[in-house]
Amino acid sequence: MEKTLRIRRPDDMHLHLRDGAMLHAVLPETARHFARAIVMPNLVPPVVTSTQAAAYRERILSALSQGADFRPLMTLYLTEATDPDDVAAAHGAGIIHAVKLYPAGATTNSQSGVRDFDRVRGVLERMAEIGLPLCVHGEVTDPEIDIFDREAVFIDRVLDPIRRATPGLRVVMEHVTTSDAVDYVLSGDETLAATITTHHLIINRNHILAGGIRPHYYCLPVAKRESHRLALRKAATGGNPRFFLGTDSAPHPDHRKESACGCAGCFTATNTMSILAHVFEEEGALDRLEPFTSLNGAAFYGLEPNQGHLTLTRRDDPVRWPEKIDTGDGPVTVFDPGLPIHWHVDD
Numbered sequence: 165m166e167k168t169l170r171i172r173r174p175d176d177m178h179l180h181l182r183d184g185a186m187l188h189a190v191l192p193e194t195a196r197h198f199a200r201a202i203v204m205p206n207l208v209p210p211v212v213t214s215t216q217a218a219a220y221r222e223r224i225l226s227a228l229s230q231g232a233d234f235r236p237l238m239t240l241y242l243t244e245a246t247d248p249d250d251v252a253a254a255h256g257a258g259i260i261h262a263v264k265l266y267p268a269g270a271t272t273n274s275q276s277g278v279r280d281f282d283r284v285r286g287v288l289e290r291m292a293e294i295g296l297p298l299c300v301h302g303e304v305t306d307p308e309i310d311i312f313d314r315e316a317v318f319i320d321r322v323l324d325p326i327r328r329a330t331p332g333l334r335v336v337m338e339h340v341t342t343s344d345a346v347d348y349v350l351s352g353d354e355t356l357a358a359t360i361t362t363h364h365l366i367i368n369r370n371h372i373l374a375g376g377i378r379p380h381y382y383c384l385p386v387a388k389r390e391s392h393r394l395a396l397r398k399a400a401t402g403g404n405p406r407f408f409l410g411t412d413s414a415p416h417p418d419h420r421k422e423s424a425c426g427c428a429g430c431f432t433a434t435n436t437m438s439i440l441a442h443v444f445e446e447e448g449a450l451d452r453l454e455p456f457t458s459l460n461g462a463a464f465y466g467l468e469p470n471q472g473h474l475t476l477t478r479r480d481d482p483v484r485w486p487e488k489i490d491t492g493d494g495p496v497t498v499f500d501p502g503l504p505i506h507w508h509v510d511d
């Protein structure tokens with residue numbers, strides 16, 4: 165039976181748009197459904213100054229097709245040399261909406277990230293004063309720590325000390341993958357929130373490793389065991405306004421993923437809204453899809469909800485999407501949820 169759901173147009177609060185040919189190829193995939201996105205700054209070289217953020221925003225706007233209704237919300241990449249005055253000026257001018265913390269070496273293009281957290285204390289204190297959110301890739305990089313434990317250890321060793329030392333700092337734990345992170349968010353106050361990706365609601369670590377290694381399911385933080393996936397589903401669909409969508413859609417050309425040392429990232433921009441409707445229906449929480457995708461994130465970032473709407477219809481025939489997106493850097497594989505999805509996004 166057909167079922168219809170009308171929601172405010174969604175925001176993607178964690179997105180990789182890249183640059184150049186890749187930007188041109190992937191931007192329409194997001195702009196088709198999403199009205200805004202928090203755009204990650206991990207370009208090569210990274211977006212570290214307000215001038216660079218403004219220039220990157222212009223490149224995104226000029227890559228948009230005519231008539232597209234999409235607003236990029238820019239971020240700065242925090243380094244040990246970041247100038248608190250530049251951050252505050254960029255925020256005051258409306259150029260940036262967050263600063264992104266990558267522990268050096270934690271993920272794709274994080275080599276310019278932070279090694280000594282004491283060195284960014286001044287920036288964090290200024291951000292707390294002006295109410296500018298810090299988005300955190302929450303994994304320790306200590307090689308002694310098992311990759312499946314790196315998020316939980318980061319909370320104890322790095323994040324909780326930073327939050328205690330910087331009262332009032334608004335923090336978004338990005339792409340949470342564990343029940344530990346969910347519990348930590350629930351234990352926090354209104355200054356603490358988390359994004360949850362689409363793919364972490366679908367896959368656990370077996371999808372990556374059992375029966376053959378599947379590079380297109382490899383991302384960071386890596387998917388954990390099933391109990392964690394279930395905790396994420398509960399958090400996403402549970403109605404707490406401090407959990408919201410950040411797809412972490414992260415395009416890499418196939419030749420970089422299907423390799424002896426494949427890089428991390430799942431590309432989900434194309435089919436995210438259909439997959440999420442499926443997940444929320446399975447959890448008996450379709451009425452909570454709109455808060456998760458379109459209201460909670462905006463509220464945390466101090467933005468009005470989008471004016472436009474998106475309509476999803478459940479039909480008997482499954483949704484079709486291209487297996488790959490062609491880009492100037494080679495094909496990018498679209499995330500495969502591994503099951504038929506029946507929620508069509510209406511044009």
Ligand SMILES: NC(=O)N[C@@H](CC(=O)O)C(=O)O
Pocket residue numbers: 180206271272301382383384385412414415428429430
């Ligand atoms: N999530 C990923 O696996 N990859 C992201 C980086 C990130 O968000 O950590 C990327 O830029 O490719």
Ligand SMILES: [Zn+2]
Pocket residue numbers: 271301338339384385
């Ligand atoms: Zn990350």
Ligand SMILES: [Zn+2]
Pocket residue numbers: 178179180204412414
């Ligand atoms: Zn990311």
